[in-house]
Amino acid sequence: MEDLLRGRDIGQMSDAELRVLCTDIRHEIIDVVSRVGGHLAPSLGAVEITVALHAVLHHETDKMVFDVGHQAYAHKLLTGRRDIFQHLRQRGGASGYLRREESPRDPFGAGHASTAISAALGIATARDLQHEHCGVAAVIGDGALTGGLAYEGLNNAGQIGTDLIIVLNDNSMSISPNVGAVSTYLTKIRTTPAVRRFKHDVESALRLIPVVGKGAAEAAERMKDSVKHLFVPGEIFEELGVRYLGPIDGHDVAMLRAVLRRAQEMGGPVLVHAVTEKGHGYEPAAKDANKWHSTAPFEVDTGLGKADKKNGVSWSDAFGEIAADIGSKDERVVAVTAAMADGTGLRHFRDAHPSRFFDVGIAEAHAVTFSAGLASQGLRPLCAIYSTFLQRAYDQLIHDVGIQGLPVVFCLDRAGLVGEDGATHQGLYDMAYLRAIPGYTVAAPRDEQELEAMLRLALTLEGPFAVRYPRGNCPGVGRQRKQIRLGEGEWLRAGTHGAILAVGTMVQVALDAAKILDARGISLAVGDARFIKPIDVPMVRRAAEFPLVATIEEGTEAGGFGDAVLGQLVGQGYRGRFVRLAVPDRYIEHMTRPEQLEECGLTAPQVARTLQVSLDASQDAS
Numbered sequence: 001m002e003d004l005l006r007g008r009d010i011g012q013m014s015d016a017e018l019r020v021l022c023t024d025i026r027h028e029i030i031d032v033v034s035r036v037g038g039h040l041a042p043s044l045g046a047v048e049i050t051v052a053l054h055a056v057l058h059h060e061t062d063k064m065v066f067d068v069g070h071q072a073y074a075h076k077l078l079t080g081r082r083d084i085f086q087h088l089r090q091r092g093g094a095s096g097y098l099r100r101e102e103s104p105r106d107p108f109g110a111g112h113a114s115t116a117i118s119a120a121l122g123i124a125t126a127r128d129l130q131h132e133h134c135g136v137a138a139v140i141g142d143g144a145l146t147g148g149l150a151y152e153g154l155n156n157a158g159q160i161g162t163d164l165i166i167v168l169n170d171n172s173m174s175i176s177p178n179v180g181a182v183s184t185y186l187t188k189i190r191t192t193p194a195v196r197r198f199k200h201d202v203e204s205a206l207r208l209i210p211v212v213g214k215g216a217a218e219a220a221e222r223m224k225d226s227v228k229h230l231f232v233p234g235e236i237f238e239e240l241g242v243r244y245l246g247p248i249d250g251h252d253v254a255m256l257r258a259v260l261r262r263a264q265e266m267g268g269p270v271l272v273h274a275v276t277e278k279g280h281g282y283e284p285a286a287k288d289a290n291k292w293h294s295t296a297p298f299e300v301d302t303g304l305g306k307a308d309k310k311n312g313v314s315w316s317d318a319f320g321e322i323a324a325d326i327g328s329k330d331e332r333v334v335a336v337t338a339a340m341a342d343g344t345g346l347r348h349f350r351d352a353h354p355s356r357f358f359d360v361g362i363a364e365a366h367a368v369t370f371s372a373g374l375a376s377q378g379l380r381p382l383c384a385i386y387s388t389f390l391q392r393a394y395d396q397l398i399h400d401v402g403i404q405g406l407p408v409v410f411c412l413d414r415a416g417l418v419g420e421d422g423a424t425h426q427g428l429y430d431m432a433y434l435r436a437i438p439g440y441t442v443a444a445p446r447d448e449q450e451l452e453a454m455l456r457l458a459l460t461l462e463g464p465f466a467v468r469y470p471r472g473n474c475p476g477v478g479r480q481r482k483q484i485r486l487g488e489g490e491w492l493r494a495g496t497h498g499a500i501l502a503v504g505t506m507v508q509v510a511l512d513a514a515k516i517l518d519a520r521g522i523s524l525a526v527g528d529a530r531f532i533k534p535i536d537v538p539m540v541r542r543a544a545e546f547p548l549v550a551t552i553e554e555g556t557e558a559g560g561f562g563d564a565v566l567g568q569l570v571g572q573g574y575r576g577r578f579v580r581l582a583v584p585d586r587y588i589e590h591m592t593r594p595e596q597l598e599e600c601g602l603t604a605p606q607v608a609r610t611l612q613v614s615l616d617a618s619q620d621a622s
Contacts, residue, residue, distance in 0.1 A: 010054050010078070015254035018055060022047050022253055025074050026281040034300045037420070038088050038096055039070035041279035041292040045171050046139070049274055050074035052256035053137055053167065056264065062135035063107040063123050067116035067144050069097030071169060079105035089420035091591035097424055111424020112392065113362045114147030116140045117166055121157050124164045135264065137165040142172065143339065146361025157269040158241020165263045166242065166271040169250065171278040171289070237271050246273025251280055290342065312473035316413055318448045319469065320345025322455055323382050323411075324352040330459065332380045336360065338367045344384040344413050364389050368396035368408070375406040380459050384411040387427025387468060388418075394433060401464050402437045409458045415444070415468035416505055416554035417583070417597060422590030427468070428583050431532045432559030434466050441465045441486065442532040444504030447476025450530065453484045461486070470505050470554065472593070487534040491542075495525030497615060498548030501539065503529050503561050506552040512604035513611065522615060532561045540568040547618060550579040550611055554602065557582035577618045581607055
């Protein structure tokens with residue numbers, strides 16, 4: 001690849017050279033991802049689109065905005081990042097997504113879907129206002145078209161009318177297979193060759209229809225519109241004021257380059273519909289794009305993982321199995337997810353209760369309000385969304401669920417630090433943003449038994465309930481079922497020198513830190529608070545009897561569990577020493593989860609050291 005690019009302007013390459021470049025890039029992506037893991041199938045599917053864009057646009061002056069970013073590995077390789085790409089998603093290496101801080105060739109960061117059109121339109125409008133001359137292109141997947149923000153951008157692009165190329169990378173997938181009417185519409189365009197062939201002929205013929213009189217003219221126009229909607233691909237985009245070109249073969253780099261040049265000549269907003277295959281060029285990924293959307297390191301020749309998976313059940317699967325079991329006993333229970341049936345573990349519910357399972361696509365705001373509608377009619381929705389993605393529906397959480405007091409159960413997967421996916425995917429803010437909404441219950445289990453108990457409790461309450469749990473394996477699988485009460489924690493060990501109140505994943509860290517301090521003659525009580533809201537007031541009162549109170553949580557320090565406890569302590573007139581252990585108020589970048597925990601001071605040895613320093617300081621002050 002370097003030999004082909006050295007000293008060359010990609011725009012001057014022949015079609016044959018571009019095809020060789022695509023092959024080289026594809027091999028590079030497979031090689032790196034096989035060694036370090038990453039998003040393989042979506043990146044392989046977008047290679048020709050990316051190369052064609054770079055052949056038509058100039059990456060040093062023109063702007064390319066990629067939706068989400070995990071389809072942009074080829075873009076990273078073409079913009080001088082081959083060295084850091086070798087350490088993809090590792091500490092100090094290239095991000096798995098797009099980041100303005102990583103390269104000036106990334107004009108806009110991307111980690112969540114459906115944003116590219118709006119961002120690119122903003123960039124293009126800024127170009128016009130500043131009297132600059134550069135091309136702007138947005139690459140968006142068909143899965144992202146299930147998100148309403150994409151249509152807001154399209155609608156505004158048609159209204160403004162500025163030059164903007166939108167490439168629709170249509171592979172029939174988001175992470176799970178696409179669902180809904182938009183997917184059906186694109187499939188109709190994609191799979192009807194006769195319609196594609198007749199596009200030009202139909203439009204030409206319609207212009208020849210004779211018109212006699214005002215009434216006949218109105219009727220003719222209505223007929224023309226009806227026939228165009230029936231026969232002309234992409235008419236929905238044309239109606240929004242966006243010219244449509246396609247569908248074309250998204251793996252024919254020569255055709256892509258020619259069509260993109262045509263889009264430049266046309267001016268205004270133009271959508272190029274490119275049909276691609278997720279995982280193209282690597283047979284295992286092409287056969288099972290869902291499995292290979294994101295992968296751990298693997299052997300290229302066989303497609304087999306290089307290391308066995310850790311024993312145990314993931315939190316996602318534990319939740320999914322519990323949800324399916326609850327659904328078997330209560331027909332009011334329905335399940336809702338936003339394009340994450342597998343990621344959230346809800347495939348178990350889907351397989352057991354298909355008529356009560358709803359995948360709404362990449363549309364988190366709709367998922368929340370849809371769930372609210374279900375709840376308003378007596379059903380009990382389990383709305384399973386990753387913590388980072390639920391942020392996209394904050395207005396709906398307040399207005400459609402909270403104010404109306406509807407009993408929607410929010411199941412927040414990937415809550416806490418998520419490792420290699422980095423800043424855009426950290427589930428660090430849910431405790432803070434949900435605590436702020438009146439009427440919500442917010443809970444965090446330390447093991448599977450608490451998860452099950454919290455879900456069963458949630459279904460008995462008449463109001464919104466959120467349960468957060470992390471990525472990774474779930475402890476406590478197979479133990480006896482436990483009962484819990486609303487707002488009540490559990491003391492797990494006694495102590496004399498201080499108390500640690502912990503939630504979720506940090507309960508075990510607190511216990512381990514207390515054991516370390518035992519060996520140093522320091523005895524700390526540990527409480528599993530379970531609930532972030534309502535807080536266990538009697539537990540806090542008991543903790544306030546100690547000269548030191550510490551809180552520990554896998555969430556942002558601003559507005560989270562620690563603030564809830566501190567508020568109670570202040571109200572009680574506590575005069576001892578308070579230590580809040582949480583994720584610092586800054587964005588946590590991509591690295592392994594253990595590295596992130598260490599970065600945030602949340603490992604057991606670090607917690608023990610922090611608490612000992614605080615106790616020593618307290619003794620010195622006295």
